[in-house]
Amino acid sequence: MSRTCKLGVLAALALAAVPASASCPFLGGQKGSQPDLGTGVDRALRSYDDSYYSGSGADFSRETYEALQADITAVFTDSQDFWPADFGNYAPLMIRLAWHCNGNYRQSDGRGGCDGGRIRFNPERSWADNTNLDKALTLLQPIKLKYGDAVSWGDLITLTGNEAIRSMGGPVLGFCAGRLDDASGFDSLELGPSPEQEAVAPCAVNGTCEFPLGTSTVGLIYVNPEGPLGVPDPAGSAADIRDVFGRMGMNDSETVALIGGGHAFGKFHGACATGPGPDPTDAPEAPWPGTCGDPDSPTFGRAENTFTSGFEGQWTVEPLVWDNAYFKDLLEYDWVMTESPADQVQWFPVLKEGATETEDEIPDIIMLTSDIALLYDEEYLALVELFASDLSYLDTAFAAAWYKLTSRDMGQFQRCVGTDVAPPQDFQLPLPEAPADLPDTDGAKSAIMSILSSDPSYPALFVTLAWQCASTYRSTDFLGGCNGARIRFSPERDWAGNQGLDQ
Incomplete structure (x- = not known):
């Protein structure tokens, strides 16, 4: 078990x-x-x-x-x-x-x-x-x-x-x-x-x-959005991103679509260097009260005085509008390190050599090391360029990746309920439709009994096969089990405990 x-x-x-x-x-x-x-x-x-x-x-x-x-x-x-x-x-x-x-x-x-x-x-x-x-x-x-x-x-x-x-x-x-x-x-x-x-x-x-x-x-x-162990190393951050997103089953396209799509919206907060205050472990009734700003101000610790991540700024000029500006801006400018009011490394845009726009036209936006990382990896950079040039492609990729992000723990497609469920996705391991003519189970049972009786070692072997096939089920995300009979395929058939069961 x-x-x-x-x-x-x-x-x-x-x-x-x-x-x-x-x-x-x-x-x-x-x-x-x-x-x-x-x-x-x-x-x-x-x-x-x-x-x-x-x-x-x-x-x-x-x-x-x-x-x-x-x-x-x-x-x-x-x-x-x-x-x-x-x-x-x-x-x-x-x-x-x-x-x-x-x-x-x-x-x-x-x-x-x-x-x-x-x-x-x-x-x-x-x-x-x-x-x-x-x-x-x-x-x-x-x-x-x-x-x-x-x-x-x-x-x-x-x-x-x-x-x-x-x-x-x-x-x-x-x-x-x-x-x-x-x-x-x-x-x-x-x-x-x-x-x-x-x-x-x-x-x-x-x-x-x-x-x-x-x-x-x-x-x-x-x-860590500031870079590996807080070191602003974009190339190292790119490697971390691929590793960590891979641990949740995301490929490169899904990873870049989620990062850039999610960062189309909103801003980050780091108004001062004293932090957000005690967390729920230390202050369960009123966590993160904020420490920035004038204590006598009605917005002390909130609004313009908010501290959440320690970074300060926004990714795009229109943070309430869906678009692909995040990707366009990554490519259009060079990026230079600076520090937030909370003394955390972030990056601001500067004109590329030969740019025709003026300094006044540079948008007031910020990127993090984990954003700049997308420019330091060949595969990620190619996707940044694709999403920057084709909003409709980003639409499709982000919608699918977001659905996967928010549904992966729900298990197979059949566990989704409601009136707005998307069609079965590959990550949900959809099963084929049941055949119109069901197999002759009595005939199958008779054939199995004939096999079992042909060798005294077979009953124990078949019990082991059934156990190994079914015991992969896990209640955390409802995956595994014998539905789908995936013990016939890698990686399950290659597991040490399943050696010989393919015979």
Whole structure:
């Protein structure tokens, strides 16, 4: 039995669920900085339940879907004093929330992703990369209260990301609904930082973490945007990007489309050098209060005084409009290192030699080392040039990559529900249609019995074959198992434990 199966079964037998806290709707089950360990049961058990959504209260009807879309869109331009919207629009913030909830998925063991909505809990909640995303959850809280169990937090976060892209003119392929919320961060403990992560995937130097971890830096979604270990080395950053995006199953085209498409929107924040303040581990009731600006100002720690990543600026001139300006600007200018008000390395544009425009025409934009990295890799550069020259090609590539990013943890196509599900994608391992004429199972049974009786060693061999085929199933992302009979193909047929079974 796999470790994931053992963990789920043992948790189901040994742990009792702890009642969720009533203090804050999106933090049900959170007790300060400690994850509620009584909730590792749900995922392991529900994955074996034929009535997966029975009793959940989920409503995937067209009527509810359209009502949710309208309510979500209304939030974007309703700026709140507690966290004023950049450019008067929360859509870029919501894309970041959806990206970070989904983007921690890793192929190695299927952990991560937004199914479960565990970004609400530690350890994910306190990751440096998720600084100030508690404010995005607070903005969505009235919608969650309005719809209750009709929509899970995982579905709400992901759908909000879709609607944010759509509202700014970006392409959306579809929406794979069907996430059920976990009651704690139990199933994210192995993502780290935690003793559980150190036990299964230790990382001696944070920033050089390797497979099976999905990121190079525990606490970040992908790579350090300032460069490897904070060193502004674009070529080294490009290598890290390919490695880390590969760990979540993304190819070069998907990687570049996601980076540039995502950076078409919004800005980053680093208004001062004193940081965002204590994280949810140290201040669970009011994390990241901000430290920048005049303490007597109504915008102390927020608005123009926000600190999130430590970088300051925006990627494009029109950060609320979908376009391919990110790629065009990368190519049009040379880029020079500078420092943000928080003393972090970022890059500003200068005219190339022989340019016809004037200094006054240079846009007030910024790139990070992880952006400049795309110019220092031949394959990435070719894609930058392609996306810069063909917006429609970027539309197609980004829509497909975003759908993969936000659906990969959901497993096979058949697990997607709702009225806006995209056609089956390759990453969902679609099975062929069932044949019109089903095989003669009685005849097959008779043939198998004849084979089994021909050699006394065959029954044990066939039991082993069935076990090896089925036991690959994992409840984290619902992959594996014998549906598809992939034990016939590499890599499964090449595994040491499967040697001889092809005979």
